[in-house]
Amino acid sequence: MLDIEQISQACGCITSISLNGVKSVGTGYLIGPQRIATCAHVIERAVPETISVVFGDEMLSATILCVDRDNDCAVLELERAPGAAPLTLGGGCSWKAAWDGFGFPGVGKGTGVTCSGIVSHPKARDDLGRDVLELTSPEAATGMATPLHGFSGSPVLVNGVVVGHVKRFLSDPDNPLRPAFGKVYAVHARSVLDLLAAQAPAHADMAEPPTTGSPDNNEQVSKVLDLLKRWAGKDMPFEQARLSAAEALIQLSAPERALEVLNACGLSLRDEQLRALAMAKTGDPAQLEAATSRLESLWASHTDGETGGLLGGRYKQQWRASANIAKLEQAHETYLAAFQASGKFYPGINAASTALWLNKTEACREIARQVLQSLNAVPLQARDVWFHATEAEAQLLLGDLALAKTCYQRAVGLCKYAAETIATMRSQAETNLQKLGHDPQVFNLLFTPPP
Incomplete structure (x- = not known):
C-alpha cells in the first residue's frame, strides 16, 4: 500500500503554451522512469517545445509520445528520469471502493x-x-x-x-x-494501457514536411512551418502534428500552405474537413465549389457538428459572393441541423445569425439563448478563442452590446496574429450589427490586428 509521499512524488505539474499563447495547466503521473500519463486535453493544443513538468523543485521538458483524444489520455516522455518510483497501472475496481x-x-x-x-x-x-x-x-x-x-x-x-x-x-x-x-x-x-500497447515505433522513416521555393514573409506562418519540421524529429504522432499545423496555417490566412501540408496527410474525417476548409479559403470560386461538393458528400455520411458547420459556412460564403438568398437558406438549414444533431455551439451560433439575416428574429433569439446555455457546460480549460467569440456573438444577438464587446476582446486577445480568425469574427459581427440597426463599424477597433 502506497503512502501519500510516494503518490505525491510520482505526480508532476504540467504546463504548456498553445500557438495562440494560451497557457494550460494539468497533472501527470509517472508510469515509467521517464514516462508520465495525463489527459489528452491538457496538452492537445500545446506547442511541443513549451511542454514542461515540475517534480518537486525540478522542471523537466517533455515530448508527446502518444495521444488518444477519444478516451482523453496521453503519454509524455520526460527529458530525464526525475528519480521517483512510477505508479502501477491496474484494471477495474469495485463499487464504493x-x-x-x-x-x-x-x-x-x-x-x-x-x-x-x-x-x-x-x-x-x-x-x-x-x-x-x-x-x-x-x-x-x-x-x-x-x-x-x-x-x-x-x-x-x-x-x-x-x-x-x-x-x-x-x-x-x-x-x-x-x-x-x-x-x-x-x-x-x-x-x-491500450494506448501504450498500440504505440508504434518512432517515425524514423517519415517523409520531411513540404518545403517551398521561397521563404515566408509572414513571421507567424514561418514559425508554424518551422515547428512542423522540428515535430518531424520528435515522438509526437506525426499525422496529428500535420493536422495541427494545417489548422494553424488556415487561421493565419495561409490556406495554400495548409494544402501543401494536408497533401501529405491521409483521408481521415479531419483531413477531409481541413482540406475542404483550406480550399474554400483560397479565394478561388472553383475551389469553393469543389470544397462545397466534398463537404456535401461528407455530410451525407457524417452528421456531426463540425462537418455540418463547415458545410453551412460554405453555403454562407457562396451567399456573400452572390447574394443568392437560396444559399443563405441552405446555410441556415444546415447549421440548424448540425446544432440539433450535435449540440455544438459552433453551428448553433451560426444558425442563430443566419436566422436573423433571414428575418427570423424570434428564432434567432431562441437559438442564441440555447447556445449560451450550451456554453455553460464547456470546461474552463476548453474555453478557447471560439468559445469567447461565440459568447460575444450570442450576447450581441440578444442585444447586450457591452457584454458582447468584452467577450470579443477576450477572443481577439487569444488569437491576435490569426488574421483569418479575426476576419471571420469581424465579418459576422458587422453583418449582425447592420441587421440589428447598429453602426456595423462599432467594434472595428477590437478587430484591428497588431502592427
Whole structure:
C-alpha cells in the first residue's frame, strides 16, 4: 500500500503554451522512469517545445509520445528520469471502493493538493456518453467547493494501484466552474494501457514536411512551418502534428500552405474537413465549389457538428459572393441541423445569425439563448478563442452590446496574429450589427490586428 509521499512524488505539474499563447495547466503521473500519463486535453493544443513538468523543485521538458483524444489520455516522455518510483497501472475496481489522488489545481499555484473519495460507479458513462469511472469526492462536494481545474490528469488510486485519472467534473448548472454533487469523472487506466500497447515505433522513416521555393514573409506562418519540421524529429504522432499545423496555417490566412501540408496527410474525417476548409479559403470560386461538393458528400455520411458547420459556412460564403438568398437558406438549414444533431455551439451560433439575416428574429433569439446555455457546460480549460467569440456573438444577438464587446476582446486577445480568425469574427459581427440597426463599424477597433 502506497503512502501519500510516494503518490505525491510520482505526480508532476504540467504546463504548456498553445500557438495562440494560451497557457494550460494539468497533472501527470509517472508510469515509467521517464514516462508520465495525463489527459489528452491538457496538452492537445500545446506547442511541443513549451511542454514542461515540475517534480518537486525540478522542471523537466517533455515530448508527446502518444495521444488518444477519444478516451482523453496521453503519454509524455520526460527529458530525464526525475528519480521517483512510477505508479502501477491496474484494471477495474469495485463499487464504493475508497480512492486517493493528488493533483495541481490552479488555486494551489503550483502546490500539490490531495483528494479522495469513493468510486460511486465503476462502469459509468459521463454526460457525453463516454465510458468512465464515476467518483464522489467530499472535497469537491463541499458547499463552496473551489474550482478543480488543474486536477485534470491526476491519478486515481485504489489500494495503491492506478485505476484511472481525473478527466473532468460534472458541472453545476448554476455555476459551471464547480462540480455538481461532488461528482468527478475519471478515464479508465485500461485506456492508458491500450494506448501504450498500440504505440508504434518512432517515425524514423517519415517523409520531411513540404518545403517551398521561397521563404515566408509572414513571421507567424514561418514559425508554424518551422515547428512542423522540428515535430518531424520528435515522438509526437506525426499525422496529428500535420493536422495541427494545417489548422494553424488556415487561421493565419495561409490556406495554400495548409494544402501543401494536408497533401501529405491521409483521408481521415479531419483531413477531409481541413482540406475542404483550406480550399474554400483560397479565394478561388472553383475551389469553393469543389470544397462545397466534398463537404456535401461528407455530410451525407457524417452528421456531426463540425462537418455540418463547415458545410453551412460554405453555403454562407457562396451567399456573400452572390447574394443568392437560396444559399443563405441552405446555410441556415444546415447549421440548424448540425446544432440539433450535435449540440455544438459552433453551428448553433451560426444558425442563430443566419436566422436573423433571414428575418427570423424570434428564432434567432431562441437559438442564441440555447447556445449560451450550451456554453455553460464547456470546461474552463476548453474555453478557447471560439468559445469567447461565440459568447460575444450570442450576447450581441440578444442585444447586450457591452457584454458582447468584452467577450470579443477576450477572443481577439487569444488569437491576435490569426488574421483569418479575426476576419471571420469581424465579418459576422458587422453583418449582425447592420441587421440589428447598429453602426456595423462599432467594434472595428477590437478587430484591428497588431502592427
